[in-house]
Structure formats: C-alpha cells, structure tokens
Amino acid sequence: MLVAGNWKSNKSFNEAQEFAHAFARFPKAPLGVEVMVAPPAPYLAALGTKGVPFLLGAQNVSSTGPGAQTGEFTADMLSGCGVTDVIVGHSERRDGHGDDDDRVAEKVNRVLDAGLRVVFCCGESLHDRQSDVHFDKVLRQLESGVLHLSAEVMSRVVVAYEPIWAIGTGLTATALQAQEMHAAIRQWLSEAYDTDIAKRIPLLYGGSCKPSNADELFACQDVDGGLIGGASLDPESFQALVEAAGRAVMNREKPKA
Numbered sequence: 001m002l003v004a005g006n007w008k009s010n011k012s013f014n015e016a017q018e019f020a021h022a023f024a025r026f027p028k029a030p031l032g033v034e035v036m037v038a039p040p041a042p043y044l045a046a047l048g049t050k051g052v053p054f055l056l057g058a059q060n061v062s063s064t065g066p067g068a069q070t071g072e073f074t075a076d077m078l079s080g081c082g083v084t085d086v087i088v089g090h091s092e093r094r095d096g097h098g099d100d101d102d103r104v105a106e107k108v109n110r111v112l113d114a115g116l117r118v119v120f121c122c123g124e125s126l127h128d129r130q131s132d133v134h135f136d137k138v139l140r141q142l143e144s145g146v147l148h149l150s151a152e153v154m155s156r157v158v159v160a161y162e163p164i165w166a167i168g169t170g171l172t173a174t175a176l177q178a179q180e181m182h183a184a185i186r187q188w189l190s191e192a193y194d195t196d197i198a199k200r201i202p203l204l205y206g207g208s209c210k211p212s213n214a215d216e217l218f219a220c221q222d223v224d225g226g227l228i229g230g231a232s233l234d235p236e237s238f239q240a241l242v243e244a245a246g247r248a249v250m251n252r253e254k255p256k257a
C-alpha cells in the first residue's frame with residue numbers, strides 16, 4: 001500500500017516543516033505501507049537535506065533536460081534534492097498548465113530516466129462518466145502515457161486513478177466505481193505487459209479520499225493506496241489514512257475463512 005500526499009500550492013515553508021515534525025512523532029508506518037508527501041517544489045531541497053519522515057515527492061517536472069529552459073526543473077535536479085517520486089499527469093496540470101498527452105509521456109520518460117518513480121495520474125471528467133466513456137478515457141490516457149515503456153521500468157510506475165469530478169469536490173467515487181476502474185486498469189496492464197507486472201504495479205485511488213471513507217476504498221481488491229490532496233494537509237488526518245492502509249494490509253493477509 002502507498003499513501004501519497006499532494007499538497008499542491010499550499011503551506012508556507014514553516015508550516016511544511018511543522019508538518020514534518022508533527023508527523024515524525026507518530027508511530028512508524030505499518031508494515032507494508034509506504035508514505036510519500038509531495039510538497040511545493042521550492043521546499044524540496046531543504047526538506048530533502050534535513051530528512052523527513054516520509055518519501056519525498058515532486059508535483060511536477062520539466063519535460064526537457066538541462067539547458068535554456070527558464071523556470072523549469074529537471075528530473076535529475078529533483079533526484080539530487082532527495083526526491084524519490086514524481087507526480088505526472090495530474091488533472092490540474094493537464095487542464096490548466098498545458099500538460100497534454102505528449103508532454104505527459106515526455107515527463108514520464110524523464111522521471112524514469114533519472115531513476116525515479118513516477119506516479120502517473122489518469123481520470124475522467126464528469127461529462128466523460130455521464131457519457132459512459134470513462135473506461136475508454138482512462139485507458140487511452142494509459143496508452144499514451146505508459147504503453148511505450150519497457151517491462152523493466154514498469155517496476156517504477158505507480159498509477160493513480162483520479163476521477164476529476166471527485167478531486168477537491170468532497171464527492172468520492174463509491175468503492176464499486178473505484179474497484180471497477182482499478183480492475184479495468186489492472187486488466188489493461190496485464191494485456192499490455194503481463195499479469196505479474198500488472199499485479200505488482202500499485203494502483204492508487206485519488207479524489208476526496210479521507211479518514212471517513214478510506215477503509216472502504218482501501219478494502220477494494222485492486223486499490224493499493226491513495227493519492228490524497230486536502231486530507232494530506234493535516235498531520236492527524238494524513239496519519240489516519242496511513243493507519244487505514246495498515247488495516248487494509250492486515251485484512252489482505254488474513255487467511256480466507
């Protein structure tokens with residue numbers, strides 16, 4: 001299970017440090033649960049140097065290498081700051097910042113070439129869902145974003161299914177909606193690669209996941225954790241999500257009666 005926080009453009013640097021201190025006082029993540037937080041980019045180097053009680057993620061990366069690219073930061077630069085994971089293809093970047101399918105695929109390549117793990121986001125709009133094209137939409141995003149990758153690098157790919165209508169809206173996909181999309185993604189991965197690879201790729205759910213609905217979502221067979229926006233900003237609620245993931249791991253390990 002992976003519980004990943006996406007702080008977006010929130011928190012001052014002091015607040016980010018306070019979060020790290022508060023989070024360090026909680027018990028270590030349960031066995032089988034990884035915790036990652038993606039703070040705003042300007043804080044990454046300092047947090048990476050000080051050491052934080054979670055894996056350090058970036059919310060964005062340049063689609064190019066080093067050179068005359070004012071304002072961009074490369075995957076290698078992130079790696080040098082202690083970043084392990086990079087979120088690519090988030091709907092807020094696809095819709096508002098020009099990350100079309102081609103650019104998303106380039107960013108995926110850059111992240112993997114730098115030896116980092118990519119958290120590849122996909123998800124449908126409300127209109128897509130109401131028009132019953134949500135499966136096609138998500139699988140097309142996967143096709144253009146990851147199908148070109150070798151089986152070898154797929155071990156550093158995480159897929160986050162984030163229905164756009166559920167992001168930051170308080171609306172959450174039902175466990176059934178999440179499970180059926182995750183199962184479709186798993187099936188697509190097993191056809192594109194093989195069942196072993198498909199089984200090993202963590203599939204995160206994102207979209208108003210919070211302590212009150214995490215147990216139900218994480219209990220779904222093909223949900224391997226969450227990409228968490230709003231509920232990752234407060235250390236207590238983020239910790240509650242980490243504990244929910246721990247319960248899901250325990251329940252999965254229980255022998256079936």
Ligand code: PEP
Nearest residue numbers: 167168206207208229230
């Ligand atoms: C997100 O932005 O990735 C996200 C899932 O946000 P929220 O949890 O606030 O819906």
